[in-house]
Amino acid sequence: MNSIYIHIPFCEQKCFYCAFASFDKQFDKVEKYFNALKKEIDTSPFKLKIGSIFIGGGTPSAVNPCFIEQILRSVREKFQVEKDAEITLEANPNSLDEKKLKKYFEMGINRLSIGVQSLDNRQLKTLGRLHNRKQVFKVLKTAKKAGYKNINCDLLLGLERQNFFQLKREINSLKKYVTHFSCYMLQVEEGSPLKVMVEKGKVKLPQDDKVAQQYHKLAKFLKKNGFEQYEISNFASNGWLCRHNLNYWSRGNYLGFGLGAHSFIDGTRWANSSSFDDYFIGKKAFTEQLDNKQIVEEIVMLGLRCCLGFRLSQLKKYGVKLEKNPYFNEFLEKGVLKAENGVIKINPDYYGVSNLVIEKLIDF
Ligand SMILES: C[S@@+](CC[C@H](N)C(=O)[O-])C[C@H]1O[C@@H](n2cnc3c(N)ncnc32)[C@H](O)[C@@H]1O
Ligand code: SF4
Structure with a gap:
């Protein structure tokens, strides 16, 4: 399958x-940005049949629909977008309302990915989110x-004062509305205001082992509620797996348009610049052709996650x-990995430690 990613880098805060x-206070650039985006799409040298489009950000719902x-x-004029x-x-x-939702639906958007993060208003405030539970x-x-x-x-794990019972309550109250949960562990990024808050002791985050325990309990709880884990952070009910992400993980072709967007076509990967000025003049951040070792590492890494x-x-x-790697045989014997008609898969119980498994396997 071929996919398209479109990056909208604007956020209200x-x-x-x-x-x-993603940037706040840059809304004066919206019109210029969409003109550049249109030009990038119109002049793309690729002719592809497209099975998924992901409009991500930033906050796509923050700009006029x-x-x-x-x-x-x-995109539809340039590429052949499949009917389904x-x-x-x-x-x-906070940036969605009835009018916008109806308009998106009319223009063919058939999947929403909503950044809920938490249903606890205090946690939302600590994260700098602009919305509340209601x-x-x-x-x-x-x-x-x-x-x-x-x-x-989208939900976040590893928040201040978060425990499994809170997560359970949140899943219970959200599950009737949704087909899919993405549960990410909060990363304290270098240079982020959160990092400063943590260092100053203003925010106290739970220890990693505690978060890992909550993650395992959450995965089991979601499964019990019909949400099958199909990737480390992703859970889907009734077969509503995200086709766009599956295409990334199976190393399918994708074109990325917009600031910082990555593309991958027939083994070549490139990315646009993440600065507005450089993006506007069409500057690329990098282009790379993977060597055989990198390709193998990528196949194993993406496949086992x-x-x-x-x-x-x-x-x-x-x-x-x-088969020559002793860890490979050990993982098969212990049931960490399973072989199904020549396809090697990870046992879903081991998603949480898949990074360690992958590390041992690609040590060649
Ligand atoms: C880049 S955001 C874009 C979507 C939307 N603007 C939102 O905030 O929900 C996609 C997801 O990445 C998650 N994310 C961003 N920074 C993160 C971090 N430091 N640790 C874990 N998840 C993060 C967000 O919580 C969000 O659910
Ligand atoms: S998490 Fe979403 S809303 Fe918040 S800054 Fe990042 S992209 Fe913007």
């Missing part, structure tokens, strides 16, 4: 923990009414026989 290419409509139109393509829009609860439910109810069948909620796994025969093409 920068959250205290976020290190993504007309800009999103115009950009989707450009998955089209996701990332949104924050707004989350209002938005979810409105989205259902507007016709959305496929809704994801999700339900897809990888084919042993795929590695042989690059001269790697994993």
